[in-house]
Amino acid sequence: MPSISNALQTTIGRKILTGITGVFLTLFLVAHLAGNLTLFSPDPDAFNLYAHFLHELGPLLWIAEIILVVLFLAHAYIGISIYRRRKQSRPENYNYYNSKGGPSKQNAASKTMIFTGIIILLFVILHVMHFKYHLFSPETYMTTINGEEMVDLTRHVETAFHNIWIVLGYTAVMVLIGFHLKHGVWSAFVSLGASNPKRLPVIYTVGGIVAVLLSVGFLFIPIYIYLRHLFGG
Amino acid sequence: MSNENMTIHLKVWRQKGPETKGFFEDHTMDDVNPHMSFLEMLDLLNEQLMEQRKEPIEFDHDCREGICGSCNLVINGMAHGPELRTAACQLHMRKFSDGDTITIEPWRARAFPMIKDLVVDRSAFDRIMAAGGYVSVKTGNAPDANAIPIPKHEADLAMDYATCIGCGACVASCPNSSASLFTGAKISQLAHLPQGAPERKKRAVAMVNQMEKEGFGDCSNFQECEAACPVGISITAIAEMRKEYMKAVLS
Numbered sequence: 001m002p003s004i005s006n007a008l009q010t011t012i013g014r015k016i017l018t019g020i021t022g023v024f025l026t027l028f029l030v031a032h033l034a035g036n037l038t039l040f041s042p043d044p045d046a047f048n049l050y051a052h053f054l055h056e057l058g059p060l061l062w063i064a065e066i067i068l069v070v071l072f073l074a075h076a077y078i079g080i081s082i083y084r085r086r087k088q089s090r091p092e093n094y095n096y097y098n099s100k101g102g103p104s105k106q107n108a109a110s111k112t113m114i115f116t117g118i119i120i121l122l123f124v125i126l127h128v129m130h131f132k133y134h135l136f137s138p139e140t141y142m143t144t145i146n147g148e149e150m151v152d153l154t155r156h157v158e159t160a161f162h163n164i165w166i167v168l169g170y171t172a173v174m175v176l177i178g179f180h181l182k183h184g185v186w187s188a189f190v191s192l193g194a195s196n197p198k199r200l201p202v203i204y205t206v207g208g209i210v211a212v213l214l215s216v217g218f219l220f221i222p223i224y225i226y227l228r229h230l231f232g233g
Numbered sequence: 234m235s236n237e238n239m240t241i242h243l244k245v246w247r248q249k250g251p252e253t254k255g256f257f258e259d260h261t262m263d264d265v266n267p268h269m270s271f272l273e274m275l276d277l278l279n280e281q282l283m284e285q286r287k288e289p290i291e292f293d294h295d296c297r298e299g300i301c302g303s304c305n306l307v308i309n310g311m312a313h314g315p316e317l318r319t320a321a322c323q324l325h326m327r328k329f330s331d332g333d334t335i336t337i338e339p340w341r342a343r344a345f346p347m348i349k350d351l352v353v354d355r356s357a358f359d360r361i362m363a364a365g366g367y368v369s370v371k372t373g374n375a376p377d378a379n380a381i382p383i384p385k386h387e388a389d390l391a392m393d394y395a396t397c398i399g400c401g402a403c404v405a406s407c408p409n410s411s412a413s414l415f416t417g418a419k420i421s422q423l424a425h426l427p428q429g430a431p432e433r434k435k436r437a438v439a440m441v442n443q444m445e446k447e448g449f450g451d452c453s454n455f456q457e458c459e460a461a462c463p464v465g466i467s468i469t470a471i472a473e474m475r476k477e478y479m480k481a482v483l484s
Contacts, residue, residue, distance in 0.1 A: 085451055102459070113453070195472035
């Protein structure tokens with residue numbers, strides 16, 4: 001019997017790791033979206049307090065961040081290696097290739113996983129530099145809530161999303177994340193052993209719904225802030 | 234359904250051998266009976282080529298009734314052609330229209346090396362089978378038919394997976410050239426039967442390792458293999474293979 005670490009390097013292991021990391025990254029997106037939605041809380045300080053609370057966790061936050069980085073890099077690394085293996089497995093490609101339809105899940109979402117994945121990877125790097133390290137901002141805005149000084153992240157977010165190009169860029173990437181999830185959620189379940197033929201179509205539909213909810217949830221924020229700014233709401 | 238002969242334009246892949254460069258050869262046939270099978274159409278073309286003292290097109294075929302898994306043509310970019318759950322030998326020319334141009338290519342995968350024209354070497358599948366796709370039994374008198382009770386549901390599932398004819402359409406149609414559907418079906422058919430139980434773990438590991446060694450790609454759950462499979466094996470076979478393999482490793 002192979003060791004667990006050898007097993008995880010086989011084609012089965014690669015897919016299981018992709019599936020597990022994908023599930024956790026999707027759960028992270030759910031938590032991230034829930035946090036973001038505090039921007040629309042009736043309490044105008046809710047988002048800043050939430051960000052401040054996360055920062056105050058100190059070492060706990062670092063551990064969470066390290067886990068996230070590892071999940072993300074592992075998911076990306078395996079995805080790229082699967083793509084490279086794909087190229088090696090068919091050195092001479094078909095001159096004519098068509099999907100046969102029927103049960104096939106070859107579609108715009110599944111065929112572009114490597115492309116949407118790489119865009120998301122680049123986006124996440126920029127996004128962290130943007131809102132965590134304020135690299136694209138001339139100064140770090142501060143505010144005082146309940147006598148405590150903290151970063152005014154709400155102002156950073158609003159300033160950024162008053163710029164139409166940033167809004168369009170975020171919206172485009174959120175749509176791509178939706179595409180990635182549409183195939184990804186379903187694929188993760190099958191990779192992790194979902195084999196009940198009655199449940200598979202349900203999983204595929206649920207995957208699509210999760211993709212739309214997360215994608216629309218995230219792109220709603222920049223668009224709403226931009227329109228509110230435009231119409232002076 | 235018209236009984237009139239059809240004119241068919243063909244673009245057929247010709248390749249002298251593994252080392253030479255292949256190319257598409259154009260042929261036009263004016264006398265294609267719509268009730269011919271696809272392979273009979275190729276037979277007719279080959280007869281015409283031989284009459285002209287040209288080299289006939291090599292293609293694999295044997296039973297011509299959809300159960301041997303020999304035929305391996307990528308027709309119009311689809312393994313076994315456009316009809317679902319149909320091997321190329323069971324595909325009929327009436328599925329095409331008069332004047333159509335049809336492209337024919339071989340299975341393309343590194344693990345299925347080119348032999349000639351439309352014939353590729355699929356012995357990678359034989360080696361996966363030899364690695365564990367069997368049950369070890371003492372030979373002797375045949376046992377009583379129903380001596381080992383097997384629940385109907387399990388027997389049905391095993392039979393569904395056992396319908397795999399090993400043609401390789403799953404590999405040919407997979408964007409990643411993965412052999413997961415084939416290997417999954419072969420592992421799962423025995424995993425559902427008591428006869429497969431003694432070698433269950435060893436089998437899953439050995440067959441997956443052999444599949445890996447042969448240089449097939451990874452499965453990305455496109456489910457294209459299920460669409461191309463002439464017997465319609467479900468990708469649940471792949472999920473079952475993953476579970477069988479991990480259970481073997483973790484126990």
